[in-house]
Amino acid sequence: xxxxxxxxVQRADAVPVRARFPVHIAVFxxxxxxxxxxxxxxxxxDTIRLSLYAGDETGxxxxxxxxNFQTLLGDPNWSGHFxxxxxxxxxxxxxxxxVQNGIGLGLAMLLSLPRLAGGSVYRTxxxxxxxxxxxIIGFIWQLILNPLWGIAPSLLKAVGLGSLFGPWLxxxxxxxxxxxLISVWQFVGIPMMLIYAALLNIPDDLLDAAxxxxxxxxxxxxxxxxPLILPTLGVVSILTFVANFNAFDLIYAVKGALAGPNFxxxxxxxxxxxxxxxxxxxxxxxxxxxAVATAMLIIILIGVLIYxxxxxxxxxxxxx
Amino acid sequence: xxxxxxxxxxRRAGRLLATASVAAAAFAFANAASxxxxxxxxxxxDDADVWNTKIIPAFNKKHPDIKVQFKADxxxxxxxxLNARLAGGTAGDLITCRPFDTSLDMFKKGNLVxxxxxxxxxxxxxxxxxxxxxxxxxxxxxxxxxxxxxGFVYNKEIFDELKLTxxxxxxxxxxxxxxxxxxxxxxxxxxxxxxxxxxATMGFQNIxxxxxxxxxxxxxxxxxxxxxxxxxxxxxxxxxxxxxxxxGDGYKAQKYPDTQNLFTLGRAAIYPxxxxxxxxxxxxxxxxxxxxxxxxxxxxxxxxISDHTDIAIGINAKSKNADAAKIFLSWVASPEFADIxxxxxxxxxxxxxxxxxxxxxxxxxxxxxxxxxxxxxRNSYQILARGTPNLETELWNVSAQVMNGAMKAEEAAKKVExxxxxxxxxHKK
Numbered sequence: 001x002x003x004x005x006x007x008x009v010q011r012a013d014a015v016p017v018r019a020r021f022p023v024h025i026a027v028f029x030x031x032x033x034x035x036x037x038x039x040x041x042x043x044x045x046d047t048i049r050l051s052l053y054a055g056d057e058t059g060x061x062x063x064x065x066x067x068n069f070q071t072l073l074g075d076p077n078w079s080g081h082f083x084x085x086x087x088x089x090x091x092x093x094x095x096x097x098x099v100q101n102g103i104g105l106g107l108a109m110l111l112s113l114p115r116l117a118g119g120s121v122y123r124t125x126x127x128x129x130x131x132x133x134x135x136i137i138g139f140i141w142q143l144i145l146n147p148l149w150g151i152a153p154s155l156l157k158a159v160g161l162g163s164l165f166g167p168w169l170x171x172x173x174x175x176x177x178x179x180x181l182i183s184v185w186q187f188v189g190i191p192m193m194l195i196y197a198a199l200l201n202i203p204d205d206l207l208d209a210a211x212x213x214x215x216x217x218x219x220x221x222x223x224x225x226x227p228l229i230l231p232t233l234g235v236v237s238i239l240t241f242v243a244n245f246n247a248f249d250l251i252y253a254v255k256g257a258l259a260g261p262n263f264x265x266x267x268x269x270x271x272x273x274x275x276x277x278x279x280x281x282x283x284x285x286x287x288x289x290x291a292v293a294t295a296m297l298i299i300i301l302i303g304v305l306i307y308x309x310x311x312x313x314x315x316x317x318x319x320x
Numbered sequence: 321x322x323x324x325x326x327x328x329x330x331r332r333a334g335r336l337l338a339t340a341s342v343a344a345a346a347f348a349f350a351n352a353a354s355x356x357x358x359x360x361x362x363x364x365x366d367d368a369d370v371w372n373t374k375i376i377p378a379f380n381k382k383h384p385d386i387k388v389q390f391k392a393d394x395x396x397x398x399x400x401x402l403n404a405r406l407a408g409g410t411a412g413d414l415i416t417c418r419p420f421d422t423s424l425d426m427f428k429k430g431n432l433v434x435x436x437x438x439x440x441x442x443x444x445x446x447x448x449x450x451x452x453x454x455x456x457x458x459x460x461x462x463x464x465x466x467x468x469x470x471g472f473v474y475n476k477e478i479f480d481e482l483k484l485t486x487x488x489x490x491x492x493x494x495x496x497x498x499x500x501x502x503x504x505x506x507x508x509x510x511x512x513x514x515x516x517x518x519x520a521t522m523g524f525q526n527i528x529x530x531x532x533x534x535x536x537x538x539x540x541x542x543x544x545x546x547x548x549x550x551x552x553x554x555x556x557x558x559x560x561x562x563x564x565x566x567x568g569d570g571y572k573a574q575k576y577p578d579t580q581n582l583f584t585l586g587r588a589a590i591y592p593x594x595x596x597x598x599x600x601x602x603x604x605x606x607x608x609x610x611x612x613x614x615x616x617x618x619x620x621x622x623x624x625i626s627d628h629t630d631i632a633i634g635i636n637a638k639s640k641n642a643d644a645a646k647i648f649l650s651w652v653a654s655p656e657f658a659d660i661x662x663x664x665x666x667x668x669x670x671x672x673x674x675x676x677x678x679x680x681x682x683x684x685x686x687x688x689x690x691x692x693x694x695x696x697x698r699n700s701y702q703i704l705a706r707g708t709p710n711l712e713t714e715l716w717n718v719s720a721q722v723m724n725g726a727m728k729a730e731e732a733a734k735k736v737e738x739x740x741x742x743x744x745x746x747h748k749k
Contacts, residue, residue, distance in 0.1 A: 057425065057428045057429075058428055058429060058430070059428075059429040059430070075708075077708045077709050077739075077742060078708070142575075145573065146570075146573070146574075146578065147568075147569050147570020147571075147573050147574065148568060148569065148570065148574060148578055148581075148582060149578075149581075153569075153570075165570075166570070167514075167570035167571070167572040167573030167574070168573065169514065169573045170512075170513065170514045170570065170571075170572030170573030170574070170724075171572055171573075171724075172724075172726060255514075256396065256515065256516075257396070258516055258713065258716065258717075260514070260515075260516050260717070260720065261513070261514075261516070261572065261720060261721065261724060261726070262717055262720075262721055262726065263717070273400075277399065277400035277403065277404075278399055278400065278403070278422075279399075279710070279713060280399075280517075280710075280712055280713060280716075281420070281421060281422065281700070281701065281705035281710055281711075281712040281713070282705070282708075282710035282712070282713055283421060283422060283425045284399070284400065284403060
């Protein structure tokens with residue numbers, strides 16, 4: 001008897017409903033899929049296609065296979081600039097990882113202190129630069145650091161440290177570091193907000209329990225809070241990575257497309273710009289530019305894959 | 321009641337719409353039949369005012385039926401933006417041409433048409449046309465407008481105060497610099513290396529012509545008879561390196577607008593200039609200023625100046641108003657345009673054969689050197705900027721590095737020569 005009912009129920013459940021194509025899913029997916037395909041996937045694939053072509057002086061294009069990539073990596077005139085841009089980009093990324101995300105974590109910890117007065121004021125102020133245009137940020141910092149009329153040299157002189165000032169944006173040894181720190185200053189609010197939100201999610205009973213068990217503030221941070229916000233730190237890292245390897249605007253606004261002095265602030269974005277659009281007397285090459293863009297895509301893809309398979313899968317998520 | 325009312329309103333609205341559409345169609349038709357609108361693409365956003373209030377009204381006095389619109393991009397974005405618009409088919413009818421390969425490239429890609437049949441082209445010499453002609457000189461694709469001349473602008477009040485006279489030779493130049501530096505009140509040379517092009521254009525090309533003897537050296541370089549490692553070129557870099565101690569604090573981070581401000585605020589004595597700075601200084605400086613030509617090695621030596629063909633105007637091959645565009649171009653070739661251009665924008669000197677009176681005394685001094693010195697154009701522009709690495713970009717880079725003290729003169733010369741020899745046959749030997 002029970003057997004019979006069970007099978008009949010199963011049959012009724014399995015036959016007609018499951019076989020029908022779930023039209024509503026397709027309908028709901030369609031808008032996003034169409035827009036994403038049109039504005040993101042198609043241009044991406046077309047860029048890769050374009051990188052396999054070369055144009056002659058009349059503008060006609062012919063298929064050349066991987067020749068553009070051979071030039072990019074094999075011809076010293078190209079590869080020198082490419083590796084230089086990649087190295088600068090890695091330094092740019094490293095500075096963001098250490099300084100921006102380090103300070104972001106520290107600020108989030110301070111903001112989550114239980115007895116902090118005016119927390120929301122600090123939060124807003126620190127997040128404010130993120131919402132400003134990069135062009136404004138570049139302009140303001142160039143004025144601040146300007147050796148002729150900037151506020152930085154006079155401030156340093158006022159406290160007797162005038163000799164420490166240098167034309168930081170103009171020296172090969174300091175230009176990249178300076179531009180990176182300007183970028184850090186602008187974007188430090190983003191890791192701060194994300195980590196702050198994650199910290200707020202940790203229930204107080206966990207922290208109280210740890211304290212009762214005899215853990216000091218340092219141990220609470222190291223053994224309780226940090227492991228619980230690791231997934232957020234992972235997201236922050238990957239966001240930083242993708243943003244840094246796509247970066248272009250700040251360098252262009254502060255140092256121009258030539259990313260001087262002597263290409264010391266040249267990153268992949270500015271290198272791509274010069275290649276694709278040309279610069280002064282250098283005529284731009286859309287095909288070679290597409291090759292550089294494809295190389296950038298591959299680099300970002302490798303980074304993201306390392307993160308996905310090397311880091312993300314090992315992260316444990318906790319829900320409370 | 322309400323239903324009736326709304327129906328009437330609907331009918332009225334329908335009638336109104338019909339009338340409006342007929343009117344719009346008629347208007348569009350009339351527009352197409354009578355006035356043609358020409359759009360000018362340009363990088364001279366500084367000059368928009370002069371174009372809109374002086375040049376275009378003057379043209380419209382003669383040709384009231386052709387409307388002209390001046391549309392400018394910032395100089396650094398012009399090439400990229402223009403190429404994108406040309407590719408997309410939305411570029412203007414008239415295209416302001418940069419000299420040599422950037423424009424030649426547009427002509428070869430079929431974006432510009434030949435202007436050999438435009439009336440007025442006969443007003444220009446072959447030298448004036450050279451920057452916008454094919455390599456064999458047979459076809460010209462832009463109507464030459466103006467050239468710019470390099471030299472040094474100086475603050476007359478500072479020179480009077482320190483009892484200095486404008487130097488004629490390199491030795492005198494350095495004596496003057498030493499005196500200004502010893503006085504300590506003013507920065508001797510207003511110049512920065514942050515933008516890099518200043519070092520190459522206002523430095524290397526400005527004084528260099530005297531070292532490589534203008535056209536003689538420029539042609540020898542193209543033919544491969546001279547190299548950048550020759551003493552003439554190394555000496556230019558050596559001379560540039562000696563300027564560093566006379567430049568302002570932190571010149572390595574000083575940009576072009578900083579340099580201009582340093583001079584117009586009266587804080588610097590000498591400004592290595594392009595003549596295009598004259599109208600800006602005229603507006604901003606409240607002191608008297610004057611100019612001297614690039615100093616020569618010994619008194620009595622023949623002098624050379626960089627008189628660079630800089631700006632021309634051509635016709636977009638896809639323009640629907642090609643006839644109107646040609647009328648505009650022949651007007652650009654007329655003495656009337658030359659006169660307005662030279663005097664509204666002192667510092668841009670017309671290239672046509674007609675004699676033009678330049679009224680601004682400093683600009684007149686610049687153009688006066690054409691009579692006493694020999695003119696030449698920048699040596700990196702013709703043919704030599706075609707390869708990778710790009711010669712012009714390399715010159716910016718090494719000139720700035722030499723002035724920053726990051727590179728020796730010989731190293732700079734070697735780097736430029738090696739780059740050129742890597743792709744240019746006549747230099748491979």
